[in-house]
Amino acid sequence: MSERGELEVSVPPGEALDLPPRPPARRITLNERRAQQVIATGGGDWAEVTARAHAAGDDELMVVNMGPQHPSTHGVLRLVLELRGEEVVSCQPVAGYLHTGIEKSAEYRTWIQGVTFVTRMDYLAPLFNETAYCLAVERLLDVEAPPRAQALRVLLMELNRIASHLVWIATTGMELGALSMMLYGFREREQILDILEEITGLRMNHAWVRPGGVSQDMPEGTDDKIRAFAREMRAKADEYEDLLTHNPIWMERTSGVARLEQERCIELGVTGPMLRAAGLAHDVRRAEPYCGYEQYDFEVPVAEGADAYSRYQVRVAEMRESLRIVEQVLESLPSGPIMHPDPKIGWPARLALGPDGLGNSPEHVRHIMGESMEALIYHFKMVTEGFKVPTGEVYVPVESPRGELGYHVVSDGGNLPYRVHVRDPSFVNLQAVPDMVVGGLVADVIAALASVDPVMGGVDR
Amino acid sequence: MQPPDAIQPVLTGLHERFPEAGVQVGGHRGEVTVELDRSHLVAVATWLRDHPAARFRLLSDLCGTDYPERPDRIAVDYHLYSLDHNMRLRLKVRVSVEDPHVPTVTAVWPTANWHEREVYDFFGVRFDGHPNLVRILMPEDWEGYPLRKDYPLGGVDVQYQDAHVPPPDTRRYKGGWTST
Numbered sequence: 001m002s003e004r005g006e007l008e009v010s011v012p013p014g015e016a017l018d019l020p021p022r023p024p025a026r027r028i029t030l031n032e033r034r035a036q037q038v039i040a041t042g043g044g045d046w047a048e049v050t051a052r053a054h055a056a057g058d059d060e061l062m063v064v065n066m067g068p069q070h071p072s073t074h075g076v077l078r079l080v081l082e083l084r085g086e087e088v089v090s091c092q093p094v095a096g097y098l099h100t101g102i103e104k105s106a107e108y109r110t111w112i113q114g115v116t117f118v119t120r121m122d123y124l125a126p127l128f129n130e131t132a133y134c135l136a137v138e139r140l141l142d143v144e145a146p147p148r149a150q151a152l153r154v155l156l157m158e159l160n161r162i163a164s165h166l167v168w169i170a171t172t173g174m175e176l177g178a179l180s181m182m183l184y185g186f187r188e189r190e191q192i193l194d195i196l197e198e199i200t201g202l203r204m205n206h207a208w209v210r211p212g213g214v215s216q217d218m219p220e221g222t223d224d225k226i227r228a229f230a231r232e233m234r235a236k237a238d239e240y241e242d243l244l245t246h247n248p249i250w251m252e253r254t255s256g257v258a259r260l261e262q263e264r265c266i267e268l269g270v271t272g273p274m275l276r277a278a279g280l281a282h283d284v285r286r287a288e289p290y291c292g293y294e295q296y297d298f299e300v301p302v303a304e305g306a307d308a309y310s311r312y313q314v315r316v317a318e319m320r321e322s323l324r325i326v327e328q329v330l331e332s333l334p335s336g337p338i339m340h341p342d343p344k345i346g347w348p349a350r351l352a353l354g355p356d357g358l359g360n361s362p363e364h365v366r367h368i369m370g371e372s373m374e375a376l377i378y379h380f381k382m383v384t385e386g387f388k389v390p391t392g393e394v395y396v397p398v399e400s401p402r403g404e405l406g407y408h409v410v411s412d413g414g415n416l417p418y419r420v421h422v423r424d425p426s427f428v429n430l431q432a433v434p435d436m437v438v439g440g441l442v443a444d445v446i447a448a449l450a451s452v453d454p455v456m457g458g459v460d461r
Numbered sequence: 462m463q464p465p466d467a468i469q470p471v472l473t474g475l476h477e478r479f480p481e482a483g484v485q486v487g488g489h490r491g492e493v494t495v496e497l498d499r500s501h502l503v504a505v506a507t508w509l510r511d512h513p514a515a516r517f518r519l520l521s522d523l524c525g526t527d528y529p530e531r532p533d534r535i536a537v538d539y540h541l542y543s544l545d546h547n548m549r550l551r552l553k554v555r556v557s558v559e560d561p562h563v564p565t566v567t568a569v570w571p572t573a574n575w576h577e578r579e580v581y582d583f584f585g586v587r588f589d590g591h592p593n594l595v596r597i598l599m600p601e602d603w604e605g606y607p608l609r610k611d612y613p614l615g616g617v618d619v620q621y622q623d624a625h626v627p628p629p630d631t632r633r634y635k636g637g638w639t640s641t
Contacts, residue, residue, distance in 0.1 A: 096598040103583075104607055108614055139490050266518050266544065269572030280544070287547050392489040395540050395551065397521065406522050408538065419608075423522035423540070431575045460598055 049080060060084045064442075068097050072175040072446045075456030079433070079445065086441045091434040095427075098460035106420040110386030111137055112347065114417055116207040118407075121422060122458030123204060124167055127153070127160040127196075128400040130209035133420070135290055136396040136409040137211040140389045143345060147334040149213035150291045155329040156199065156208070157291075157398075158322040159226070162233065163192040164401035165315045165322075169240060172312075172450040176253045181243060188236055191229055198222050201351070201358070210347055211387075212340030217350075223330050230323045237319055244312070255309035258436040258448030262306065268435065269428045272403025273318065274452065277303045277310035284399035296328045308451035318401075343378040345387055386415045393419075402426050402453055424458035467548050468493055471515045479505055496553040499563050506552070506569045509541060517541035517550060520566070523576035525584040527610045533557045535584050535609075539566070556586060558609075565591040583608035 050063050067078040076097035082089040106117045118133045119126040131153050138144060145153070170185025193203040199218050200208035208215050244250045260270065262278040275282055283300040285293040301317030303310035339346035348368075352361035368376040389411040397406040403425030410419040429452050436448040475484050475495065482501035487494040497505055509517045522540040533555035541550045554563055565588040566573045577588040578597040585606040588594055595601060605612050 096596075096600070099598040101607065104614060142490065267571045269520055269570065271519075282544060393494075393526075393538075394490055394492060395522065395538075395549070397542075404521060404542075406540065408522060408524055408540065410526055419526045421522070421524040421526075423524075427575065428572060431572065 061089060066445070068094075072449065074171065074449065074454050077430070077449075077454065077456055077459075079449075081442065081445065083442055086443075088437050088440055088442055088445060091437045091445065093430055093433050095430065095456070095459050098456045100461065102461050103420055103422065106417055108416065110415055111211055111389055111417060112382075112386050114420060115210060116205070118420070118422070119205045119207050120457065121461050122400065122402070122405070122424060122426065122455045124164045124455050125160055125400045125402070125405075125458075126205055127156050127209060128398055128405055129422075130207065131157060131291065132396055132398040132400075132405050132407045133409070134209050134211045135398065136394050136407040137389065139394045139396060140392050140409060140411050141211070141345060141387075142390075143212060143340055143342070145213045145340060146337045147292070148217075148336045149338045151329050151333050152199075152214050152218060152338065153209055153291050154293065154296070155218075155226070155326060155333075156196065158325045158329070159192050159195060161322045161401045162319050163189045163196075165319050166192070168315060168401075168450075168453045169244075169312070172447075172453075173244070175446050175450050176250065178244065178247070178250060181240065184236070184240065184243075188233060191232075195222065195226055195229060198225070210339070212342075212346045213338050215347065215351070217338050223333070226326060227330060230326050233323055234320070237316060237323075241316060245316075250312075251309060253444075253447050254307065254312060254451070255305065256307050257440065257444045258308045258451050259306050260432055260436050264435060265306075265432070268432045270403070270432050272400070272425055272429070273311050273314045274403065274429055274432070276301060277314045278306040279304045284397050284404055288397065290396070290398060295332070296325045298325050308447050311451045343375070343382075348375065348379050348382060388413060388415050389417075397423075400425055402455070402458075403429060422458075422461060424461065426452075426454040426456070426458040427461075430454045430459055467546055468550060471509070471512070471550070474512060474514060475505065475508075478508060492549065492551060494551045494553055496555070499554045499556060502552070502554055503564050503566060503569065506539070506566050509550070509552075510569055514546075515543060515550075516545040517543045519544055520570035520572050520576075521549070523566075523573055523580065525580040525586060525608065527584060527608065529610045531555070535561060535586055537563055537580060537584075537586060558585065561586045562589050563587070564589050567591060582606070585609070 046065070054061075062083045064081045064083055065078065066081055067073040068076040073079065078094040078097070080092045080094065102117050102121055106114045109117065114133060114137075115130050118129040121129050166185045166189040170182040170189070173179070173181025173185065196206065197203050199222060200206035200216060260274065260278060262275070262280050265275045265278050265280070271282070279302055281300045281302045286300055298321045301314050301321060303313045348364065350361045350364060351358055354362065368379050391411055391413040393408065393410040395406055395408045397404045399405070404423065405425055406423035408419070408421040408423070409417060412418040433449060433452060437445045440448070472486050472493070472495070479497075479501055482505060483498040485496040487496065509515045519542040520539060521542045522538075524538055526536045526538065528534050528536060535556050535558060537554045537556070539552035541552065543549075556563055561584075563586055565577060567577065567590075574592065575597060577591055578594060580586050581588060581594050582596040582599050583606055596603060599607065
């Protein structure tokens with residue numbers, strides 16, 4: 001006998017029987033559910049995940065595993081979704097599939113070698129990682145890079161920002177069914193990568209920004225190429241807006257979707273275009289200028305919608321602002337050295353293309369081998385041992401395409417970093433995904449995730 | 462170094478409001494560090510978030526560092542940012558590995574959730590009251606806490622012709638690359 005005094009009968013499935021109305025399942029709040037759920041990165045826990053969902057007492061609930069190999073998870077991100085029909089009841093992101101231990105590895109290489117590690121984290125914004133790391137090292141050393149190096153950093157960072165936003169608009173377009181946008185976005189990004197390759201030698205993972213300056217000066221004629229690109233890119237941005245801004249399908253998929261209000265953004269630490277799309281004009285470039293950003297005239301675009309469409313508007317406007325900064329840098333590019341003059345800090349050699357490939361320039365080799373014993377010693381010390389950095393700890397933020405990218409760097413006075421911690425904006429912003437998708441439709445999960453623009457290389461580090 | 466003027470009222474207020482919290486103010490390169498006892502962390506954090514002179518509403522970053530030579534070897538740093546006053550502050554709490562307990566600040570700044578999981582993952586700090594304290598980047602059955610200084614980097618000895626290169630974690634430059 002059950003509590004209600006009715007006889008309990010086992011009913012084979014499919015047979016009709018008048019059952020008393022089921023007592024309403026206690027609705028488990030999202031926080032409670034998150035607290036209960038431990039989802040394994042290693043997988044193999046599917047039976048447990050579904051059993052827990054089943055124990056919530058809701059037969060309508062379906063658990064869907066999205067990722068880690070899903071075309072619209074922007075890399076290896078796993079989302080465990082609980083769905084009631086089309087409605088998302090809960091969402092739990094699982095990260096860690098791309099963990100490479102960069103923070104640990106950086107502790108075993110010299111300060112200069114650290115650049116080659118950090119540039120591989122957020123692979124769509126390598127120059128921001130390099131600059132933030134080098135600014136942190138420079139602050140610990142209490143030195144500043146020369147003005148030309150600072151201006152070149154700004155130039156390349158802004159080009160990089162456009163490239164990153166282009167990848168965002170391309171992939172988001174692809175995921176939401178605007179396939180031409182993908183072709184356009186990658187087409188223009190390729191032009192930027194060509195420019196970056198011409199200056200740094202590499203398309204990605206440049207290791208071009210170094211503590212004390214930059215490794216290579218801009219070659220002759222590249223500034224004209226950048227000017228031509230900036231002119232062309234303005235027209236291209238108009239083209240994107242023609243394609244998307246009033247496109248009914250695009251608006252249907254993005255406007256009102258994945259809302260995250262300003263207050264909640266701040267609570268969750270969300271920065272960058274997501275915060276600006278919620279109406280707060282916060283930009284590290286403006287609030288705490290670095291690399292001489294205060295000299296350049298640019299707007300901080302904001303939108304009020306706090307949804308995926310507003311984030312699109314902000315990012316397109318940011319591309320235009322970046323073009324403005326790029327043009328201003330080219331106009332006002334100071335001459336002079338690109339590396340700190342102190343031979344105990346500045347990397348001495350320039351690279352040059354010789355008959356047997358890329359290497360130290362013949363002038364430098366002649367100088368250290370034939371002319372100056374002192375220069376040879378400095379070169380040798382710098383290449384083998386690097387430099388020592390005074391004891392201390394700093395936190396340096398920069399405005400990356402995804403938000404505040406912060407480097408917490410600790411030195412114990414040695415020639416190796418004691419600790420390098422990266423506050424990657426993707427990592428923090430990804431945490432907001434459940435807030436944006438719960439209560440929405442499953443198709444909007446794609447739009448929400450795309451509007452965050454996470455880069456898993458940065459999330460997992 | 463003297464802390465920047467804007468933050469001075471906050472530091473004075475902290476001393477007055479929490480005289481028993483063991484607040485120590487330090488500064489380096491213009492950055493202000495406030496070291497305090499873990500038992501007052503949540504109260505201080507709430508005060509810093511809500512007080513009109515402080516308004517540190519954004520927790521930028523939360524991370525750990527291991528100093529094995531100290532008895533309280535794990536330092537947990539909270540990098541706060543005040544959107545209203547455009548200033549930064551670092552809170553620092555130190556714990557030992559024998560008693561690695563720090564109260565969670567997820568109730569003060571919900572963003573701390575993943576950061577605390579990360580610090581737990583890499584340093585083994587237990588954040589008491591955290592809603593879901595499990596590893597976040599390493600596999601959940603991983604043993605040890607990889608970013609502690611006594612955790613080896615790994616890697617293999619390399620022999621190349623007559624040269625011998627030790628694995629990266631034992632490599633130190635002492636007039637030549639040698640093992641420590």
